[in-house]
Amino acid sequence: MAQDATGAAATNFTRGIGLHTKPVPLEPYRSASFFAAERDRVFARAWLMLARVEELPAPGDYVVKSIPTNGVSVILSHAKDGRIRGFYNSCSHRGSEVVAGPRGNAARFTCPYHSWTYANDGRLVGIPDEPSFFAVDKANCGLTPIATETWEGWIFVNLQRRPEVSLAMFLGPFAVHLAGLKYQAASTPVVLTADLDANWKVVMDAFVETYHIPVIHPKTIGTTFSSKMNPFARLLDARKLGIHQAVSMYGNPEYVANPDNRVEALAYSAAATGSVIAAATTEGARAFLEHPSVNPTGSGTWSMDVNHLFPHTHIDCGPGGFWTHQFWPTSPNTCRYEVRFYVPQAQNVYERFQQELYVGRVAEIVLEDLNNVARTQRGIDTGGKDFMQIQDSEIGIRHTMEQLMKWVDADTVAEAMA
Ligand code: FES
């Protein structure tokens, strides 16, 4: 549903999607009981994206990933039968973590405590001094599997021993929306991770709304995402994809680099990137940009899309490719944040220079957002306010809160997703 972000009248995404327009409660941003419910009823029941297949391309490759919300370390292992399996990183002997990670290639995993050994498909294959044990049932003492499924190169796990819904059912319309997207530079992310003093939703909200951009980012992307015609950076598009959602953001078509910024002028003078927030050239990103859900309204004033994969992942698409954000709750007022900017291998020194500037710029923008989150949390924690006033371009916040409330209340996943 594209709307004229620059018109005099306000956009009308919230009602168009069928969401209520009332104030949204703040208690879920500070409450210990709501955090526990998110941990036990959302993160312990939803499919959680953990990795891309490019992180473990060859048989024997493995990665160790963390689900900090639930205190779970996961081994993702690519065995020689080609399957990628997930296991709890816990030994059958006395429970120790088996693999330190973060990645490697091995046919076997040997526990560092007493050297019990597992094949990389999870089978227990070696117990030192086995005769001293009491008829260990080796066939049932492999690494404990975690439900693991892959969609379009994204690897998901589910902490339910028997997931109530398949990954395909969980993704629903989101899978249709991004089906066939050609993820470019998927092997070469630049990764930034931070433990932050803010509820995970405080951080996530900052990356799904554009209302703050002219205020928080005046010197970096203020005039990239807003203009005289659209001074409040109103959204171009918002759509509900079942429990997930996507929004498209406005880009100023008349953006001109600051003439005093010689480095930017040089970096973008010969690089046909189409935007100063692009890691690759427009030509290099052509196949990616042709996907119908990248700039889905075909707007000439588009900057980027945020595709929100419930509960806590963004797959963002921009003029030069994609990047991801993940927001992991760790307590009522702390979280772990990770952003991955996928930057192609430079073909020459000029591209390398342009990419270095890109990475420096996006890191600066992210830090502008992160500098604001602890202050926001402190304000919320005063208890002075019980509700947030949410406007139309902040629709993503409202939609996610509605979904979280359903998951927290619902006794079954099917009910949560209905
Ligand atoms: S805990 Fe792993 S071998 Fe003892």
Ligand SMILES: [Fe+2]
């Ligand atoms: Fe921001």
